[in-house]
Amino acid sequence: MNVGPLEAFALLVRRELCLSFRRPDQLLQPLVFFLIVTTLFPLGLNLQLSLLRDMSPGVLWVAALLSSLLSLDSLFKSDADDGTLEQLALSGQDLTVIVVAKTFAHWLVSGAALVLVSPIVGTALGIPTEAFLTMMLSLTLGTLTLSWLGAIGAGLTVGLKRGNVLLSLIVLPLAMPLLIFGAGATDRAISGTSSAGALYFLAALCVFTCTLAPFAATTALRITLE
């Protein structure tokens, strides 16, 4: 009996989560990186709390972008290296379903985890608790968008030996609007003004990438598979 796309999606997400939790070191690395980079700033700059608050949205977002990039490289590469990507591509399932499932699972273990630890970082950076909700919402939208941008980059660089530098060069420029509006939203929430505009823009970006990036990433992957 044939397996429908939803069933295949669920099975693939389970596969990815299973693989991630078998390698806790790779799971924790980006999170620890995020925590360390953000705590290094207040230590190194010896700032007053008011100054730190001004800088914190930028620090938070740059660290989030960089730590998300750390794990993106292996999104398709580990499967391509051991030949399981070919098996997935020949499984009779649409390659788009495979790409969406893998990227979603990647976001769950990287982006969503990062959002969950962000209150700790927020506290360390002196962000007031009233701004946490906006910060977490903007990070959710931002990391989801970033995972999708990264999927395109990972699809393009999967065949390369040392593709991770190229991947950063492809993804980081595209992530600039995320940084500007994400940090902007957090900044406004800290100062107590409305951050709705920036959040709407982030949400629009998120919808835009979530709908179009799967096709771009699938095409990129299909080209590099040949």
Add this chain to the structure above:
Amino acid sequence: MNTPADGLSVEKVHVWRGDRHVLKGVSLNLRPRQLLHISGPNGTGKTTLLRVVCGLLRPEQGRVSWLGQPILSVRTEYQAALAYASHEPALKGDLTALENLRFAVGLKRRVTAGELRASLERTGVGACADLPARVLSAGQRRRVALARILAMQATLWLLDEPFTNLDTAGTALTGELLQSHVRAGGAALVVAHQSLEVDVDMRRLELGP
């Protein structure tokens, strides 16, 4: 050339890899109850041909058709009907043998753990079902890959060097499984250096430099 409507047909396929003309107008036909043994020296494009047949690689010229239709237009049906084993076993080291099968076969058809265990038993690695694939030996991994082919219940088997790393018993077992698959109405395309000892309708295709 007329295309048989009940099997696989490859017509005058040309593939270039950079400047190298790897496949120079290869044609073949494969119908149910037939086995095609592809051999030839290293670097003559045997694996490339198999990748073209799978649809992983698009040929610059020529066409591949399944049941009389180009494989691109019947991609889903074609992929559901084929089982491909590359020259590497394609297993995830962190997953157990059973999980490897479950996540690979489960995308093709609904399958129970019992069925998967049975096919692991059949290829002689039933005892390794719950061990992570990374601790298995190369030969055991090959047997797990063979169990995956078996569990897919596909009509068309595409095997790239299935005998690598296998012991004598494993080689015999692979031959036996191929034979029963072809006799049961399946078709198989096997790339191998050694001769196949099977008692079925076997053709040979020798690729030259």
